[in-house]
Amino acid sequence: MHTFRTVRSFPPTIRLLLVNQLGIDVGFYLLIPYLSTHLSDDLHLSAAATGAILGARQLSQHGLFVVGGTAADRLGAHRVIPFGCAVRTAGFALFAFGDGVPAALAASVLSGLAGALFYPAVRAYVAEAAADRKAEAFALFNVFATTGGLLGLLLGSVLCLIDFRVTALAAAGVFAVLTVAQLFALPEHRVRPAASTVVQDWRTALGNHAFLAFALTMSGMSALESQVYLLFTESARRTSGWDGAAALLPLVGTVANLLLQLRVTALTRLRGGAETWIAPGVLLIGLAFLPPALTDAPAAATGALGTAARLAPLVLGALLLHLGVMVAQPPAMELVARYATDRTTGTYFGLFYVLSGSVGAACTGGVGWVMDRAADSGRGWLPWVCCAALGAVSAGAVAVLQRCRALPTDPAVTYA
Numbered sequence: 001m002h003t004f005r006t007v008r009s010f011p012p013t014i015r016l017l018l019v020n021q022l023g024i025d026v027g028f029y030l031l032i033p034y035l036s037t038h039l040s041d042d043l044h045l046s047a048a049a050t051g052a053i054l055g056a057r058q059l060s061q062h063g064l065f066v067v068g069g070t071a072a073d074r075l076g077a078h079r080v081i082p083f084g085c086a087v088r089t090a091g092f093a094l095f096a097f098g099d100g101v102p103a104a105l106a107a108s109v110l111s112g113l114a115g116a117l118f119y120p121a122v123r124a125y126v127a128e129a130a131a132d133r134k135a136e137a138f139a140l141f142n143v144f145a146t147t148g149g150l151l152g153l154l155l156g157s158v159l160c161l162i163d164f165r166v167t168a169l170a171a172a173g174v175f176a177v178l179t180v181a182q183l184f185a186l187p188e189h190r191v192r193p194a195a196s197t198v199v200q201d202w203r204t205a206l207g208n209h210a211f212l213a214f215a216l217t218m219s220g221m222s223a224l225e226s227q228v229y230l231l232f233t234e235s236a237r238r239t240s241g242w243d244g245a246a247a248l249l250p251l252v253g254t255v256a257n258l259l260l261q262l263r264v265t266a267l268t269r270l271r272g273g274a275e276t277w278i279a280p281g282v283l284l285i286g287l288a289f290l291p292p293a294l295t296d297a298p299a300a301a302t303g304a305l306g307t308a309a310r311l312a313p314l315v316l317g318a319l320l321l322h323l324g325v326m327v328a329q330p331p332a333m334e335l336v337a338r339y340a341t342d343r344t345t346g347t348y349f350g351l352f353y354v355l356s357g358s359v360g361a362a363c364t365g366g367v368g369w370v371m372d373r374a375a376d377s378g379r380g381w382l383p384w385v386c387c388a389a390l391g392a393v394s395a396g397a398v399a400v401l402q403r404c405r406a407l408p409t410d411p412a413v414t415y416a
Helices: 002-008 012-042 047-063 065-075 077-097 101-129 134-159 164-185 198-206 209-217 219-229 231-240 243-270 274-287 303-339 345-377 382-403
Strands: none
Touching (some): 002 012, 012 047, 012 077, 012 101, 012 134, 012 219, 012 231, 047 219, 065 198, 077 101, 077 164, 101 134, 101 303, 101 345, 134 164, 134 243, 134 303, 198 345, 209 303, 219 231, 219 243, 219 345, 219 382, 231 243, 231 303, 231 345, 243 303
């Protein structure tokens, strides 16, 4: 009830964007959690190749975010969002009809390009419409996103019993419906007259050294969050011998997010503000990779009890990871909007994801490489420990920025 009351307290534009986010994540989670299984089992790719293809989606998405963000600033988010959904429709459909590495790579790139278009556009739209309630609005977006993720996971787990191509077509169909609906229902996003060129806007953002440092330090969160769909997924499948286990760990995080996200955000706002909690949240994400390091140890029991015992560290790790994201992500989004000017919010969100996501994509491919080496050497704990170290380094870097007063503490403060 508290969530519904909070939703109703926002203007209609925010409520419509929340429903839109729900649909986006239904389509996304229908497909992506099961993609690594398709690549490794159906296409018989190595973990390194699988990680590279998953990383290509992340790289194309995050690498082009600044284009989508600038397009939202210049053309209006209400135009960019449905176009991005149309591109993702094409990408997901290609997963269904294309066979082999080239088709999978092209589909991955298209799917990432789509996210590059609508993701910063939605965030810029929310940052403007939510006014001084940005962190709360972004927390609600996490709630609706995870609700959509839960629905997508449940439906995807059923469709995967039929065939992966059915799953891919269903996901493409969801984005096709969103494309048409948004063309007619999404309110117009105000576009402010531009006093400078696109290149000048990009140059100003790139000259904002405090913002650049913040974006780079947040790359750890981007890389580690994506491991729910690679490292966690592959370990759950190997441990249980059941492909449906791919949905188990994201499901744990989804339920936790529904129950805790708004409470966590309210608590962090009361106890120190946005900039205080980002480093602890990222550190918690890193610590989430320590319990699963026990997954490859021999179990004391066999059968269902033994499988449950081996899955328990993974479940605990997934819960901690999602809790860390709940703590760190909404205030991080609020800080990005604080750095930007009113007319370049989309550009700043885009550049933030370019920097943090590009490093994160490289780390995703690196984790796949470490997974292959660990499998060859019998050191199953190695990729987990590497991820935990990355989280600790990233959290430490954010703490240094806070100590150096490089994180804006007031919505009116920007850094040039």
